[in-house]
Amino acid sequence: MDALTLIPVALLAGAALNGIFSLASLRGRRIPEVLVALVAIAAPVVALAASLHVFGDVRQPGVGRVEVELFDWIAAGNLNIDMTLVADNLTCVMLLVITGIGSLIHIYATAYMHGDEAYPRFFACLNLFTFFMAMLVLGSSLPVLFLGWEGVGLCSYLLIGFWWKDAKNASAGMKAFVVNRIGDAGFLLGMFLLWQTAGTLEFDGLRQFAEGAGGAGAFGADSGVFGASVATLACLLLFVGATGKSAQIPLFVWLPDAMAGPTPVSALSHAATMVTAGVYLVARLAFLFSFSATALATVMVIGGATCFFAGLMAVRQNDIKKVLAYSTISQIGYMMIGVGTGWPNVGLFHVVTHAFFKAALFLGAGSVIHACHHEQDMRHMGGLVKKMPLTAIAMTLAAAAMAGVPPLAGFFSKDEVLWRAFESGTAAGRFAWVCGMLGAACTGFYMFRLIFMTFGGKYRGHGEAHEVPARMWVTQGLLALGAVGVGFLAVPHILGGHDLFGVFVNKTLPLWAAPAAHHADASTEWLLMGTSTALGLAGIFAAWLCYLRNPRIPEACARTFPRTAKLLEGKFFVDEAYEAGIVRPVEKAASGFFHRILDRGIIEGIVNGSAAAATFVARTLRHSQTGLVRAGIGLMLAAVAVLLFILLG
Amino acid sequence: MLHNPAIWTLLLLAAGCVTVLLFGHGTALRPGRGGAIANITLLLVLSVWWVHAFHGHGEGFDGMFLLDRMGMLAAAGSAFAGFVTTVMLTGWLRRQGRECAEVHALMLLAVAGMQVMVQTRHLAVLFLGLETMSVALYAMCAALRERRAAVESGFKYFLTGAFASALLLLAIAIIFGLTGSFHLDGAETKLAHAGELGVIALVLFLAAFGFKLSLVPFHQWAPDVYEGAPTPVTGFMATAVKLTGFMTLLRLVPALGALSQHLLLILAVLAIATMLVGNLGALVQTRVKRMLAYSSIAHAGYLLAALCVVLAAPAGSAAAEGASVALSFYLVVYVLMNLLAFGVLALNERAGDEPLLLNDLAGLRNRRPWMAAAMLAAMLSLAGIPLTGGFIAKWQVFTALLGECGGAHGTLMTVLASSVALCSVIGLAYYLRVVMTMYVEKGEDAKPLPVVPFAPMLLVMLLAGLVLWVGIVPDGLALGSEAISGFLRTLF
């Protein structure tokens, strides 16, 4: 078996083994945790080794890609889809992130989940999740990608609802499910449109079609929807899917609720890998997006707005995981800006750096929660630097990296994103740049607010906090080191670097995708870099002022600007708006709905007009179902008579 | 003729039936063996099909008998449905305090009738097979004859069915009068000049098949009969009858199409009406079984839409071929997911007349996680959510429909496609309602559920696995089936 096939096979085998353990433990047999942990760790580590091997192959000059055709997946009529795995430079980057960071998180989780009654089930799901994530990036066509896309979604719901005996967790899983279905609908429609236009769903086929003689004409043709071209419509539909999976405006509401799952899950799927799938999708289809300036502008605007908006929301959260959740949404906004500029490599680089520092932060948060006896409210923490110094160092490094302190990883990646956005020269680019700058200030503030509230000051909690086991702090330490060092992979030319990462990725994503860049001069670049760094540092300073030096300032601010504070604390009431506009009607139509049937035998109060009409018709039909044999036969005879009358009349 | 698998299976079924009737009865001390004998017979039948790997082609008895892939698939499918139903039925009847060995014999006869029906193009034989199946089903519906609902269900089915067979007989008589033969092969030219009588035959034929397939407006019996019949039998009616009925219709469509150029339009209208009425009807039900009855009506509409594509695409073209593959695939998935849903239902029904309400499933996730997961698979698949067989099936039908949008009947196909999309959305509401009840409701005050024996539970899990397996690897069933064939052939 070649290395490429080994990646999914190893992960699937791990999931299957742990699945069997899980079944066995349901039957009352005790499976030693060590065994489960070994299987759980072996799967991603083997996959990591295989990925490194594939990476080595791909890097060899003149190779560029590795491809394995496994079997015919769907062969129905003219729809023919092979299960083919492809690894090119872009895939390699994603694979290394998934398996590398995945391995560390798996190791961490074996300690974190210690003693849980469903230990094997958890790791079965986690391995399966990694498997689907690998399939997502390895797939050679949109349907295979979609298989992985749905698979990670499924595992994510299973893991969010892992502690399902609590109904709140179960309904958080449900919320993620429903919101993602909306995105999927867009994805499917976009996929279908592409198939109608190009007759293929293979990435290579699509690209050849796009580059071929009729490609530009076919994609540029009017799609018949609001005068948009086919490329614009398809890209926007696919992007709807991406906003769902990557938690962008307006479909971001599920991600903060998803924090109900165990923390390693949040680290792996809701920070490092799954939520970046939308970014990967846009990068993978960069050749398609390049046909449509509208679509690229939309990606940038949505990314920019999400970046700033979610950053603001993170500012006044008190739940440590909620802060990180909003920060994730905000950071994915940067990635979207990056891929939206037409330079996918900058967006992807932020995916990589973010994976390191966000995973480190989540694992650190998990350690803190673990140490504080499942306390998640930061107001009941504080002073932990003395109790758990190693965690504190790791988290502070990661936070500094995210805030863009030079020369840590976040500095390079964020700066590059903002530079490309500014340089693109379009209105959307400028908008995204402004949002990104403001977001940078927010990032500095909320990250160090988190650090200061958790580790600074005095301990405000109950019970005795303690340092976590070695397996946990070692993994988060490694991730923090990554957050420090990984930025040097893409040192921009202006600082004397060679942008190794960009050069590597752009072999797969040639820059013909990029709009003609009008080059701003070096001094502008210096100026921008300085400004964004300064903003980040200002945010950090403000956090220091408010939360270490003089903790009364936040309250004073809240008293002075009560409305703003309320708006921020209430996360701009987006959830409430959705609640009133969508969730409540849907709930009425779904869960609330059958209570009423049971109570009164009638459905009432379906808010939506069409739904009310549907129910009205349904009720009328129900009355026509009298249960009389004669009525049924009379209807049959009448139908025969009417049909014959129409046909022969 | 003895090397012919179809004849072997018929003989097996007949022998099994007689054995059940002679030796299947239980006594007060010893439970009956009827179910076991029927199961063994059906397994033997299935393995005969598998040994022949659904390949082969042939004719016999002056063309009254026809062996081809489509017929074999339907025959094996009905035998599989019969097997699952018999396993469920044995336990279900025992829980109701009854034995009813004859029901198992009738099940074998119903499967035999279906097999005869799908393996012919001779109208008289088709009629005979159809009626054998129907007579057996009438009695099975009313098996618990001491219950009001069961007898009512059986009698309604019987009366409407007898009416429909009279329609079918007249239709067959007219076609015979027009062509002088019951063979449909090569009769297209004669049928094309049939004039008014031909149209009459066509309409009568559609009415009779519309009854069997519960197409609107020939559907009124279906919810009542499905509700009153023993739940496993309902599952059998909802799956095997539709499978064989649609396969037969698919086979006859070219000949019927010759009778009137408006056939496509009629079928499309029936399809739209069927999906709408089925989905809307299901929306307001609180009794799960009745909801599933309406849901099966709705699915008959989707299936009919696929049949419309077969008819709309130029005969013999790749598109027509693709559409009939899509229809067959949908049928197979439909059988699997409905057997699963009705199976879960049957396992959760208490003894007695009381219908299972939606609320009885509340909190099933906590009470029976595996059962809830199986039902979840069934509901998601019925709703057509990705990664389930139902999604792939619906996707294929949808693709086939849209593929014909540019063809000669573009407008009609577009209308059909949008109806399928609209109705799927309505469907989501009631399927997800079941999911919400199982997973979000607490269900602390729900009534206790009956004890579940091992074998049916295993079967339910197997079905759930198959539904998901088809959703992830659409060719998986064919691959698995070929693997079993290879294995069996090494044994013989």
Place this chain on the structure above:
Amino acid sequence: MDPRPYLTVAVILFLLGAAGFLVRRNLLVLFLAVELMLNGAGLALITFARMHLSMDGEALFFIMLALAAAESAVGLAMVIAIYRNRHHLDADKLDDLKG
């Protein structure tokens, strides 16, 4: 000989049977309606068989007879079961199942 008068009689019998389904409430009379419809179709079969001089039609008539016997056996057993648990034979009161 003209087949059309025979066919006309067949259609009239068939439709009278169908009318019986719509008009009558007594379950046993509904039985008679079934038989009448089948016989209408049977007369059509025999007429067409004679018209084509093909005995296939008569063979199907034979099958139809057996079907009529089979249906009445099962159906009458059901009528008896209904009478046992409801003590009436009224088709319009068979509406426990509806909605």
Place this chain on the structure above:
Amino acid sequence: MHDALFWFCASIAVGGALLAMLRREPLKCALSLIASFVALAGLYFLLKSPFPAVLQILLYAGAIMVLIVFVIMFLNDESGAPGKGDISRGGLVLAVLILVPLGWILIRAIWNADLPMMPAAPEDFGTVPAMGEKLFTTWLYPFEVLSLLLLAAMAGAVLLAKKRLD
């Protein structure tokens, strides 16, 4: 001669059927129907089909209808029959509204159709030996399958009507 016989048999068949559907007493309905079926057998003789004609009298009028009559007499006491309301007014209106146009369409189609005249029948057409040969040679398969149908009827009747529940 043929025409006279046809009109005689046809009017008895149709009249008997009409009475069977309209008379109030089920027993009288059944007896009218038997008359109608015997007249049908006459029509079969006119169509030179002695085998069906004999079967019609022996099996239909003789066996099946007698079974039904027997059940009618067995069950039909005052409490069981719907009585005066047996003929539903609404149903009657519905039947006229649906069936009159339907009948008009069907009969018009028959008379418009381009049907050949019936040729002279050969000697052995529809006789018992000819039918026997047919049923046991070319129609062997359906004939054997027919046994399954009868088996189903038997098992069904036993299931529904046997004395004890098990």
